[in-house]
Ligand code: ADP
């Protein structure tokens with residue numbers, strides 16, 4: 001896709017008179033015309049270029065500040081619409097705007113989207129061939145681009161600095177600005193060079209920065225290190241109301257996943273795994289069962305990664321199984337679910353990845369599958385973190401300590417019975433509502449039970465069997481299940497075999513997990529994880545009096561109102577006229593195939609749904625649909641109106 005974009009840009013300049021070129025030039029003139037007409041009117045640009053009627057929270061203030069040459073920092077969650085905040089000023093300024101971004105895929109996606117709405121933009125990063133790089137630099141000198149995306153490692157190169165001296169730079173934007181902070185989850189030492197870069201510019205342009213990470217320390221780092229001058233700081237709400245949040249602790253993650261996919265077979269989404277091996281296993285199993293699924297991880301060839309990513313984005317294989325290498329900057333707006341097959345290392349990563357669901361504002365599911373093994377893998381990764389040559393020993397230790405703390409808080413999220421949304425919002429320093437009504441905990445009825453007696457049964461078994469076995473064997477034995485392992489370890493002869501036989505396996509697992517979190521038990525971290533009694537657990541056995549209850553909130557075996565969720569929150573996934581929606585979607589897919597573009601770049605699901613409810617059959621009506629701007633109308637308006645008219649006649 002990247003190459004296609006670059007080629008299109010290069011093509012435009014190389015072969016004048018070519019038909020394709022004519023189209024491109026016409027488009028460009030069209031947009032230039034619109035921009036001139038819109039001059040600095042941000043509302044007109046919003047409508048003409050992006051097809052939107054109103055700004056979302058925070059956007060207008062950030063744009064105004066930038067247009068008034070006042071530095072700005074925007075802290076907004078994934079999907080909130082940060083790009084528009086710097087793109088609209090970039091389109092309004094006379095000179096060129098430089099967007100610094102750490103991720104190749106992010107740049108590609110944004111440049112593709114800009115080119116699609118007729119804006120000339122380019123990117124400079126290591127994915128360009130030498131020839132492409134030269135061409136982009138040449139075009140840039142000819143002032144062909146309004147917006148140039150650049151990776152931090154290119155900033156201080158002679159060629160880039162010399163280009164900067166030859167151009168008028170109107171704005172420098174630092175995207176993913178948290179990368180500059182050691183407190184952030186994604187520290188990139190290369191980002192520290194941005195300050196030197198800005199100092200090298202002949203004239204300091206307005207500087208703006210954007211991130212989705214809102215912790216206090218990161219925010220302060222960005223403000224201070226980047227040296228923003230009296231900036232406008234906007235922190236918008238972190239809440240994404242359309243996302244349903246849930247945590248599952250299934251005995252078999254695969255069965256849980258298959259069950260979900262079977263119930264949601266019309267939807268596409270991402271399944272994140274923490275290792276390449278897990279990605280391959282999950283993808284193979286789903287593929288074997290006939291699901292349209294592809295995969296992505298850093299161990300695949302560049303070609304396969306590119307093909308698989310496109311296949312997902314273009315809706316050819318709507319299910320993606322991937323490691324966290326996938327997704328940064330992937331702007332696919334119709335991701336209907338993000339399932340974490342393993343618990344990520346921190347809430348920042350979790351919310352960022354989960355936030356890739358439902359960018360179009362329609363209902364989407366974010367489900368995390370937890371197991372104790374996930375915690376251990378993350379602990380292992382923290383301990384084994386590569387020494388960073390730019391950090392000394394003490395700094396490295398500090399970073400590890402912070403990582404461990406973040407992991408603890410992530411684990412806590414998996415065990416809390418409070419509103420999950422409240423937990424996330426509070427983590428980011430926001431006061432939330434305790435009952436969001438759209439998370440698993442809010443929709444589950446809990447009962448408080450005292451598990452002290454159960455704890456004594458389990459811990460007694462662990463102690464008397466020599467603290468040598470893993471979690472599953474202990475749970476099976478205390479439940480009284482006689483399987484191969486239990487027999488092999490001779491656990492049937494243990495006096496506590498079957499001590500909790502009146503409990504279900506699921507319940508015993510919940511209790512064991514609770515005892516782990518509350519430090520009655522622990523799992524060893526070197527080698528095979530063995531379940532042992534912690535000091536508090538041993539004390540419990542010694543006291544043997546049950547006056548101190550161990551209370552635990554557990555979901556009632558019967559779940560409360562799954563139907564509430566089904567009827568209420570998920571209605572967004574049903575268009576007013578589903579049959580028309582299917583027709584529009586099908587046509588969108590065909591056009592996307594033909595034009596080699598992701599379907600959501602043509603129109604979002606949300607725009608299609610709006611067409612289904614407002615049934616526009618005139619240009620005026622069509623332009624009222626959110627996401628239909630002048631250029632989009634010019635390209636696809638008639639075709640979609642034709643389908644709507646046809647459908648209206650038939651119905
Ligand atoms: P972020 O960078 O904050 O994750 P994006 O800039 O990718 O988010 O925007 C997410 C989605 O929201 C995009 O599809 C974008 O077109 C859309 N969007 C942005 N601003 C608006 C707006 N004012 N009205 C409607 N949709 C918008």
Ligand code: ZN
Pocket residue numbers: 418419420421422434435436437438439440441442
């Ligand atoms: Zn809730």
